[in-house]
Amino acid sequence: GEDVEQSLFLSVREGDSSVINCTYTDSSSTYLYWYKQEPGAGLQLLTYIFSNMDMKQDQRLTVLLNKKDKHLSLRIADTQTGDSAIYFCAERDPGTASKLTFGTGTRLQVTL
Amino acid sequence: GAVVSQHPSRVICKSGTSVKIECRSLDFQATTMFWYRQFPKQSLMLMATSNEGSKATYEQGVEKDKFLINHASLTLSTLTVTSAHPEDSSFYICSASGLDSDLYNEQFFGPGTRLTVL
Numbered sequence: 001g002e003d004v005e006q007s008l009f010l011s012v013r014e015g016d017s018s019v020i021n022c023t024y025t026d027s028s029s030t031y032l033y034w035y036k037q038e039p040g041a042g043l044q045l046l047t048y049i050f051s052n053m054d055m056k057q058d059q060r061l062t063v064l065l066n067k068k069d070k071h072l073s074l075r076i077a078d079t080q081t082g083d084s085a086i087y088f089c090a091e092r093d094p095g096t097a098s099k100l101t102f103g104t105g106t107r108l109q110v111t112l
Numbered sequence: 113g114a115v116v117s118q119h120p121s122r123v124i125c126k127s128g129t130s131v132k133i134e135c136r137s138l139d140f141q142a143t144t145m146f147w148y149r150q151f152p153k154q155s156l157m158l159m160a161t162s163n164e165g166s167k168a169t170y171e172q173g174v175e176k177d178k179f180l181i182n183h184a185s186l187t188l189s190t191l192t193v194t195s196a197h198p199e200d201s202s203f204y205i206c207s208a209s210g211l212d213s214d215l216y217n218e219q220f221f222g223p224g225t226r227l228t229v230l
Contacts (some may be wrong), residue, residue: 099146
């Protein structure tokens with residue numbers, strides 16, 4: 001089975017960059033995702049990366065993928081208070097087209 | 113596009129009663145719907161996967177008779193928590209996936225339903 005792990009908590013100051021890390025164990029994953037969850041709400045897809053890519057940039061978000069180390073990271077540039085939320089990485093199960101395995105989640109706190 | 117709604121957003125019930133939660137895809141046809149459970153400060157745990165018109169596939173450890181899932185149409189799936197008990201209190205989130213999504217097999221998530229069993 002897959003285990004997807006994240007650090008529990010990250011605190012950054014407004015305007016700084018945030019880096020949220022994720023490690024996974026299933027090297028055959030095809031897609032890797034980052035989701036954002038605000039308090040009491042569902043999940044919002046932020047970005048995704050194909051397993052054959054090393055990096056993807058989308059406005060303030062940069063995703064880095066190191067397949068050798070099974071490490072995924074999400075960098076948020078110029079972090080704002082509205083970025084405060086829980087961030088989940090997820091990997092798609094290659095054996096089942098849509099099934100996702102979620103990481104443990106990282107709570108991002110942005111301070112003034 | 114790709115909006116998923118859930119109803120109700122919050123429900124409080126007495127122990128022993130049954131509660132039905134609806135998940136709807138509003139602007140696309142959802143061939144597959146997923147039901148997740150999330151405990152406070154924890155990750156999402158997949159409970160079951162349902163395909164329209166067929167029986168749901170439950171994850172290991174999830175009681176089929178306890179959590180009844182129906183996916184009778186391409187826009188609606190329901191989760192019924194039967195004879196609910198306080199330990200069933202949780203945040204239930206559904207997601208939907210369809211062949212006409214912008215990203216093939218992408219999952220779009222509902223806003224979640226907070227169930228509290230007294």
